[in-house]
Structure formats: structure tokens, C-alpha cells
Amino acid sequence: MDQVMLQRAFYGALALLTLTALGIGLAMAGASGVAFGLFTAMTLGGALVCVWERSVVRSAFSLMATFTGVSGYFVLLEADFLAMAQILIYVGGILALLLFGVMLCPPDMEERQLKRVLPGLGIVGAAVAWLSMEVAGSARWYVDAGAPVGDALAEGEFSNARQIGVGFLGIDQYVVAFELAAIVLTVALVAAVYIARRSSVDLEPREGDA
Amino acid sequence: MPLGAYIAVSAALFAIGIVTIITRRNVLYILMGTEMILNAANINFVAFNRFGSNGLDGRMFAIFTIILAAAEAAVALAIVLNFYYLFNSVKPSEADLLRE
Numbered sequence: 001m002d003q004v005m006l007q008r009a010f011y012g013a014l015a016l017l018t019l020t021a022l023g024i025g026l027a028m029a030g031a032s033g034v035a036f037g038l039f040t041a042m043t044l045g046g047a048l049v050c051v052w053e054r055s056v057v058r059s060a061f062s063l064m065a066t067f068t069g070v071s072g073y074f075v076l077l078e079a080d081f082l083a084m085a086q087i088l089i090y091v092g093g094i095l096a097l098l099l100f101g102v103m104l105c106p107p108d109m110e111e112r113q114l115k116r117v118l119p120g121l122g123i124v125g126a127a128v129a130w131l132s133m134e135v136a137g138s139a140r141w142y143v144d145a146g147a148p149v150g151d152a153l154a155e156g157e158f159s160n161a162r163q164i165g166v167g168f169l170g171i172d173q174y175v176v177a178f179e180l181a182a183i184v185l186t187v188a189l190v191a192a193v194y195i196a197r198r199s200s201v202d203l204e205p206r207e208g209d210a
Numbered sequence: 211m212p213l214g215a216y217i218a219v220s221a222a223l224f225a226i227g228i229v230t231i232i233t234r235r236n237v238l239y240i241l242m243g244t245e246m247i248l249n250a251a252n253i254n255f256v257a258f259n260r261f262g263s264n265g266l267d268g269r270m271f272a273i274f275t276i277i278l279a280a281a282e283a284a285v286a287l288a289i290v291l292n293f294y295y296l297f298n299s300v301k302p303s304e305a306d307l308l309r310e
Binding site for chain 1: 219233234236241252256272288
């Protein structure tokens with residue numbers, strides 16, 4: 001099969017998957033189920049496009065759908081602060097960083113090999129499906145898996161950002177982890193700048209540099 | 211939707227991330243697969259937090275995961291940059307500096 005046919009088959013299968021997800025969502029939970037199906041299609045569809053596409057740029061951009069879909073799940077799970085942070089950090093930050101990385105990547109259209117990708121998807125997918133069946137059949141969750149507990153929002157509030165802020169700074173809550181995260185971020189960013197810097201010895205053009 | 215739906219999506223995203231890491235011969239795809247796996251873990255954290263207790267624990271774990279993912283992406287991209295300067299390639303199989 002040539003590339004065009006393959007591409008058509010893949011995106012046709014993806015559209016079918018989307019419709020199935022939307023249908024299952026509608027059948028299970030009405031309007032919020034449709035939203036769930038849409039986010040599922042975005043998340044898994046974006047990830048599948050990422051592993052399928054030959055061009056790194058397309059893969060990186062398809063991850064945008066994945067990250068946005070995950071932030072949609074956070075909205076459905078009433079974690080609005082996390083949804084916002086997800087979009088800010090993943091779509092705005094990590095994806096931009098990845099695209100910077102893509103810029104220095106020589107286009108290599110032969111790198112993706114279907115004889116690796118398809119068996120990989122098959123084997124890992126089958127293993128996860130089998131394991132899920134086992135777990136679904138035998139697991140006794142500590143939590144009630146049927147319905148969410150209570151209300152995620154405190155009385156009279158419209159967002160749980162305040163709750164999380166108090167959690168970050170409350171002396172008996174997460175303040176130590178919060179400060180540690182600050183140190184980790186500082187160290188990581190300084191280290192990134194130090195590693196990425198070219199030393200003066202390297203500055204002469206080498207073979208292959210533009 | 212029940213908890214199982216979120217766990218199923220998370221498992222599928224995790225599996226696709228693993229496949230991305232093991233089948234693509236490019237450092238950037240390894241990073242992308244890692245991000246997918248971290249996102250799958252985050253979905254689980256938040257879902258169990260919502261369906262279990264009404265506390266903050268799961269959401270806090272997810273926030274710290276996002277923070278560490280940001281730090282990881284910055285450092286990893288710096289390493290990829292250096293890798294490319296050294297080897298003129300982004301294929302992980304070509305890192306053989308210690309082999310002599």
C-alpha cells in the first residue's frame with residue numbers, strides 16, 4: 001500500500017474511533033458523556049497521531065490535542081485550577097519547548113517504520129487490555145467507583161484555586177513540598193541553561209553546521 | 211462517567227506513550243512519550259481524588275507532577291541540544307561516546 005492510502009486508512013480509523021467514543025459517552029451519561037467522549041477522542045487521537053505521523057512537527061502539534069483533552073478531563077473532574085495549569089504549562093510551555101527541539105531535528109521521513117509501530121501498538125495494546133480486564137474483574141477499589149464523592153468546591157466558592165493556594169501555604173499541609181518544588185525548578189532551569197550553553201571551544205563551525 | 215472510564219483512558223494513553231518510546235528512533239519522540247505517560251498518571255491521580263476522599267491530595271500530586279514535567283522537559287531539551295551538537299544527529303542509538 002502506498003503512503004496516501006495508508007494515511008487515509010489511518011485517519012478513517014481515527015474518525016471511526018471518535019464516533020465510537022462519542023456514541024459510548026452519549027449512551028452512558030448523556031451530555032457530560034458526550035464531553036467525555038470528545039475529550040477521549042482528543043486525548044487518544046492526538047497520541048495516536050503522534051506515534052503515527054512521520055514528521056516530528058506534526059507529532060509535536062498533535063500532542064496539543066492530547067494535552068488539551070487531558071485538561072478537559074480535569075474540568076469534568078472539577079479540578080479547574082489543574083485544568084488551567086495544564087493548558088498553561090503543557091500547551092504553552094512544554095509544547096513550545098518541544099517545538100524548539102524539533103527545529104534542530106533534521107527531517108527524517110524514513111524513521112517511522114510501520115513494522116515496528118504496528119506490532120508495538122498491537123502487543124502493548126493487547127497487554128494493557130488484558131490487564132485491564134483482569135483488574136476490572138478482580139479489583140476492589142477503596143473508593144466508590146460509581147459516583148464522585150460530595151462536592152469538589154467549598155461552600156460558596158466557584159473555583160478550587162483558593163483551596164489549592166491554602167493547601168500550598170498552609171503550615172500543616174504542603175508548604176515543604178511547595179518550597180522543594182521551587183528549589184527543584186530553580187536548579188533545573190539553571191542546569192538547563194548551563195547544559196545548553198555552547199562553550200567557546202565549540203563555537204567554530206563544524207562539518208554539517210549551516 | 212464512572213471511575214473505570216477514566217482509568218481505561220489513562221491506561222490507553224500510558225500504552226500509547228510506551229509504544230511511542232519503544233518504536234520511534236528519535237530522542238524527541240522519547241520526550242513526547244514521557245509526557246504522555248506523565249499525563250496518564252495525572253488523570254489517575256485526579257480521578258481517584260475526585261472519586262475517593264474529597265481532600266486535596268490527588269490534585270496536589272498532579273500539580274507536583276506537572277512541575278516536575280516542566281523541569282524535566284527543560285533539562286531534557288538542553289541535553290538533546292547538546293546531543294545534537296556532539297553527534298549531529300538525534301538518534302539515541304548514535305550516542306557512543308564512551309565506547310572509544
